[in-house]
Amino acid sequence: MDINADTNHAAWDAVSEKYWREYDDLLAKARVGDSLVEVEREVLTPLLAGGPDVVHLQSGDGIDDHALVRAGARSVVGVDYSHRAAAASARRAADLDVPVRYVVARIPETPLADASADLVYTGKGALIWMTDLDAWATEIARILRPGGHLFVYDGHPAFALWSWDEDEARIRPDRGYFAPTYPCDSYPANGAIEHQWNLGQVVNAVVRAGLPVRHLGEHPEPFWKMGELEAAAWQGRLPNTFSLLAGPR
Numbered sequence: 001m002d003i004n005a006d007t008n009h010a011a012w013d014a015v016s017e018k019y020w021r022e023y024d025d026l027l028a029k030a031r032v033g034d035s036l037v038e039v040e041r042e043v044l045t046p047l048l049a050g051g052p053d054v055v056h057l058q059s060g061d062g063i064d065d066h067a068l069v070r071a072g073a074r075s076v077v078g079v080d081y082s083h084r085a086a087a088a089s090a091r092r093a094a095d096l097d098v099p100v101r102y103v104v105a106r107i108p109e110t111p112l113a114d115a116s117a118d119l120v121y122t123g124k125g126a127l128i129w130m131t132d133l134d135a136w137a138t139e140i141a142r143i144l145r146p147g148g149h150l151f152v153y154d155g156h157p158a159f160a161l162w163s164w165d166e167d168e169a170r171i172r173p174d175r176g177y178f179a180p181t182y183p184c185d186s187y188p189a190n191g192a193i194e195h196q197w198n199l200g201q202v203v204n205a206v207v208r209a210g211l212p213v214r215h216l217g218e219h220p221e222p223f224w225k226m227g228e229l230e231a232a233a234w235q236g237r238l239p240n241t242f243s244l245l246a247g248p249r
């Protein structure tokens, strides 16, 4: 199944209107600044203690940028190709007067300078939208300073396989761990096509870009749930997220 980058981009820009509709709620969440999950706090606390300049690839709603600053980041640059997402996040950063700014770019290309970040942070629904993992990892290695790290906390590649049945976890008949792509039938939908990168492909792309893997974790909790749904597949028996720390070169 071909990935049409323009269709995916349009789907994200359309749903990102929600960041304006929900502006006040997101502003309140940003003020609290506690959106990092446990494994993010465990792995990132020592790095954030050094006051790094962070780049957040696919910054989306931008809420994590406030948590990163609160945990010690000296600055955060969010990169997203949705103008609406970036503009809503930039308005909030100005309202809260924090050292966070946004650039609009279609990753893997970014307008960021070589060796300009100490930490590249990404995930929570990011890698499934990348069409070329080697180009993605190479761009990350380019913008990292010597001594810099990449941190990913994202959906586990198996997450897409589980049905959302509440009585019992089942494997969806229309998905495969090694299938390259599948249509997005949840969010943002609207014709978007997701990439089914498996864990080996992610790790190998990072290593090929020259970033040694320091930590790889698989976790039962999903990073996202559809509304109030509590699928049996999310109750602790199956992997739903992974975390990865790589670098320095």
Ligand SMILES: C[S@@+](CC[C@H](N)C(=O)[O-])C[C@H]1O[C@@H](n2cnc3c(N)ncnc32)[C@H](O)[C@@H]1O
Pocket: 012, 013, 058, 059, 060, 061, 062, 063, 064, 079, 080, 081, 082, 085, 105, 106, 107, 108, 122, 123, 124, 125, 126, 129, 130
């Ligand atoms: C699931 S969302 C958000 C992830 C974000 N970490 C969050 O928690 O809000 C994925 C984001 O990736 C962005 N995106 C997808 N493909 C992209 C690309 N090639 N370049 C830049 N942004 C992209 C979308 O606009 C969307 O904001």
